[in-house]
Amino acid sequence: MKAEFAVVKLATGIAGFDLVGYGGLPKGRTTLVAGSAGSGKTVFAAQFLTAGIKDADEPGVFVTFEESPRDIKENLLSLGWDIGELEKQKKWAFVDASPQIGEQTVEVGGYDLSALLARIEAGIKAVGAKRVSMDSLGAIFSRFTDRSVIRGELYRIAQALKSMGVTCVMTAERNQEYGDISRTGVEEFVADNVIILRNVLEDEKRRRTIEILKFRGTTHQKGEYPFTIIPEEGFVVIPLSAIQLKQKSTNIRVTSGNADLDTMCGGGFFRDSVTLISGATGTGKTLLVTEFIGGGVKKDERCMLFAFEESREQLFRNATGWGVNFEPMENEGKLKVVCEYPEVCSMEDRLVSMKKAIMEFKPHRVAVDSLSALERVSSLRGFREFIMGLTSFIKHQESTGLFTSTTSTLLGGTSITEAHISTLTDSIILLRYVEMFGEMRRGLTVLKMRGSQHDKNIKEFTIDAHGLHLGKPFRNVGGILAGNPTHIDSNEIERLKGMFSDA
Amino acid sequence: MTLMNNYLFTLYIAGQTSRSQRAVSNLRQACENTGAAYELVIVDILERPEAAEQAKILAIPTLVKESPLPIRKVIGDLSNHEVLINELDIKPA
Known part of the structure; x- marks a missing residue:
């Protein structure tokens, strides 16, 4: 009735x-x-x-x-x-x-x-x-x-x-x-x-x-x-809050393309997770993206790169400098690079066209370099909605996502981008400059990784023709993330260690 | 004799409602009062909706003066003879 x-x-x-x-x-x-x-x-x-x-x-x-x-x-x-x-x-x-x-x-x-x-x-x-x-x-x-x-x-x-x-x-x-x-x-x-x-x-x-x-x-x-x-x-x-948190989750790990980073992340990224890399300009964000793609293609996965900061030629040249050659990958159909100025269209149109491109290419990995470029052309709300729509879509496709965002200050600091999307991504990796004894060094840390143990150290890294290499943790420097690194005496470290072991 | 039927009207109605009957009698009266010669075609759009579509009729009743030109459209039960005669420019034959 x-x-x-x-x-x-x-x-x-x-x-x-x-x-x-x-x-x-x-x-x-x-x-x-x-x-x-x-x-x-x-x-x-x-x-x-x-x-x-x-x-x-x-x-x-x-x-x-x-x-x-x-x-x-x-x-x-x-x-x-x-x-x-x-x-x-x-x-x-x-x-x-x-x-x-x-x-x-x-x-x-x-x-x-x-x-x-x-x-x-x-x-x-x-x-x-x-x-x-x-x-x-x-x-x-x-x-x-x-x-x-x-x-x-x-x-x-x-x-x-x-x-x-x-x-x-x-x-x-x-x-x-x-x-x-x-x-x-x-x-x-x-x-x-x-x-x-x-x-x-x-x-x-x-x-x-x-x-x-x-x-x-x-x-x-x-x-x-x-x-x-x-x-x-x-x-x-674009039905944002109608998006349900019901994407499948697996324990399958995939490589980040960098063996050292995989170790830090406890064996690599989760397959259907989205990772955010945050760092100042020149810290190596695009390098990590390049390695992420290189690692994927090596495992015979299809990769897609949306670039909003650099042209194809620049990207390809830079990748070659780090020992990754994009050109044959694209010829084999393993890689698709989409380069566009962020100003070309509105965020809503961008989301729809990116979804369409992803649906057509069906990539295992999706990288976006960088979100900050997109943020520039959008209102705060529009940007947040864009990230929400994109992350949930990538996860639904059971793809691995990697986004980058640029911090506004060279030392420490967070970007507005991060503040608004950090809860939407599963993992956050920070790249930071560390000023020590009149020298700029670079450090990497895994800030969060949902559902997994990870190395909490801030590790120094170097970049050469083969990519990024993680070295030792900055044991005797404090305040790196805050942006004012201070050298700590090694005696002090011993003293602090002793304090906690007594308790 | 050629002056006969010098007005050609089409009246669109929707079934035999009192309003459409009023429109018919009002038009007759107005023409007779001015001594105009006319011919009236009545189209029931319930029977011929395609005619209404063709003539783009929305309101009922609608009276269309087909000739002499210019074509004029008047809607309503035509109760105001003065306005009707003015609008349609009805003159004695």
Whole structure:
């Protein structure tokens, strides 16, 4: 009995949205999608139909109040969707309620919108539609003087669609990003379900988010989720907190590419872990990345490197200097190097394109050099969300991840990057300069490693044509990580040792 | 005789509602009062929704003056004869 009345969800097929909506949109009901200009309402409405046709073979009717079908077709073609073809296949029908050029309608006495309803019903019958999108309601309000009539008529249309078992998306304009739901107050009658799209300016960068405000009678994720609109895929929601911590975990160790470091880490990195290497400029972060990849390829693993600081030529030349030759690896298809300026696209687009590249190449190892370069072009929140999305994705792919981040000071110190992502990565390796007796030396320590014992020493290391070599621990220096190394007398060390052994 | 039917109207209705009947009688009266000669085609969009799609009709009733040009659209039950005659520029035959 209960199940009969429960609200069923309809998977929209819009990437990520169904996770946020706990399965999709309430089936057989009308959902209002409100957003300011340029927030992606039309794309959402159109994709609701194209995804339905593609994924579920559910034809759709698109009712347009604003743009002509011709314009919509042109615009959607730029996203790679051929609506004309879908029309030919009788999967998509337009109801053109857009204003006609030069047409002026005069009102003389009472009227209703029966013709619109009849046309929508005819469109639904013609293609056997299960989904209807109406875009956008503001345009129809501006064409008639009596708003209360239009409201009542839209309510009637929503009810008629409900009785036909059709799931409907209506879009409406908003004036501000935070404030009234819609300009025309339509939410009062189709308010069962409300979704808000935002396009907020934050730190000089546009940030698109989607929020499910309410789904009457059913549940959904709360809060704003970032999304992006990209060619071919259209609307992609990045469902951060919907990501569940359920990635598999194994005890399989893989080599870091450096035998000394493997020993320090208790036998290497875990296979499905993400490690962060933090250090000042020139401490050897890119070297560790190079070794990580070299070690992977030697074990016949596929590796992928995203580089945001150096060009291909630079990377390849530097690697050769450390005894790792990237070129044959790439020719054999064992390695893929992606070099791009961080400024090229937004963080949301970056995440989607990186995920896509990883999915295509299916690497065992993924390295990112460096996160700090990406941080530069992002807002704090956008950056954090990016790291979260990327780490969880890498783990889901059961790949090993290695990220680098640059500290802002030469001696000691932490970077903002670290402060925000240290809890998201499984292991942290610090590379630090150590100033001793008028000489710059370099030290490495494994700060944390989830689920494993590791060497807690700060070890000195050197770099030569064969890579990085760990030496002895800095036994008689303190304050390295704090950034003010001080020499400690060896007698003092003996004394401290004695103190603890007595206790 | 050529002056006969110098107005061609199409009236879109949705079934025989009292509002559409009012629109028909209001149009007849207005034309008769001004002494205009006209021909009226009534389209029931419940029977022919494709006609509404073609003419891009939203509201019911909608009256379209097809000729003489320019084409004019008026919506409503046409209860205000004065506005109706003005808008459609109805003159005696």
